[in-house]
Amino acid sequence: MHQFFEEDLGKQHIFLLHGLGGSGKTQTELKFIQESSSRFSDIFLIDTSTVETIDTGLKNIASTKNVGSTADDALQWLSSQPSEWLLLFDNADDPKINLHKFLPQCNYGNILITSWNPGLQVYTGSDFLVSDMEEPDAVQLLLKSAAKDFTSRNQVIAAEIVKALWYLPLAIIQAGAFISKSGALGTYLDLFKKNKAWLLREQPTQSHADYGWTVNTTGQISFDQLSQPAKTLLQL
Ligand SMILES: Nc1ncnc2c1ncn2[C@@H]1O[C@H](COP(=O)(O)OP(=O)(O)OP(=O)(O)O)[C@@H](O)[C@H]1O
Ligand SMILES: [Mg+2]
Incomplete structure (x- = not known):
């Protein structure tokens, strides 16, 4: 730029x-x-x-x-x-x-x-x-928004989580907000695999209130703008 x-x-x-x-x-x-x-x-x-x-x-x-x-x-x-x-x-x-x-x-x-x-x-x-973040940046963002220490063990766990979250900043911030509330970094990935839709609806914490939507709502808004045939095709 x-x-x-x-x-x-x-x-x-x-x-x-x-x-x-x-x-x-x-x-x-x-x-x-x-x-x-x-x-x-x-x-x-x-x-x-x-x-x-x-x-x-x-x-x-x-x-x-x-x-x-x-x-x-x-x-x-x-x-x-x-x-x-x-x-x-x-x-x-x-x-x-x-x-x-x-x-x-x-x-x-x-x-x-x-x-x-x-x-x-x-x-x-x-x-x-603008798409996925670089892995080291994504790991740093997750640990920061989850209020977790930057230890080598946490970095390894965080690397797996951010990969599952497509390295998308908003998804990472939502996950971080959830982890900071629940305290569970080690079990997040399992939970995410089982409850993806529910977790992606979780609103980030107040510290990230600069962005009003969740991954789920941004996806829904795009989907709603499609024509009926396009929606049916995607659903298939
Ligand atoms: N590189 C980054 N480092 C840290 N946080 C980031 C980064 N990029 C985005 N975020 C955070 O992710 C959220 C979404 O970012 P942003 O508002 O820039 O998305 P956007 O692409 O403009 O979305 P929209 O198209 O809906 O406007 C914000 O909470 C923002 O603070
Ligand atoms: Mg924007």
Whole structure:
């Protein structure tokens, strides 16, 4: 991402982070901003879940910059600013929303989109699939969220658990929350194999309340958006 946004493309930079719910797209985006805040003149975060939240996000830009009160005022202002602004379209997950309408039409500026939908690649110059964590990071995250010591024995047990959890951050945090409550690191894997659906519905602890969904709900939301024939095919 650093390389992409630093390169002189002679056109607008648009980058897509896509992947499953809970795979770490927003965390990656936040880390990127933290590491490169001095590069951008202005950073605007737009909740892209619905047309209404996008409208609110754009109106906020217009009022913050004193350039009007509507979403169009904000888009026009951005299109007339040949500077290094960064627009973050977070959670652009709904495939029915036409994002094109909300992208400032000009050759400059920077846009970063996070979405469950890899189809948004049509808008971008580059993209990245956020998926599983590296094993050492995953082990560290599990032991930290489970409040367990980083002993070599715990690391071996944790490595088996994170493998069973597809190295997915959200699943690891949920497992960690469960283990910290029950205290049972050694027996978690057996329990998970027998009660997968139930454990994936467990809400993480308050310390991770930044993310409101569970692995189970993110899967259900994607499933609900499918057409009936697609649902039937998956069920088969
Ligand atoms: N690299 C990481 N290290 C530690 N925790 C992480 C990491 N990546 C993600 N998490 C945690 O996993 C949870 C989900 O991450 P995040 O919100 O970034 O997912 P997302 O891909 O943006 O999901 P969604 O598509 O539903 O918005 C959060 O609680 C976050 O703190
Ligand atoms: Mg997100």
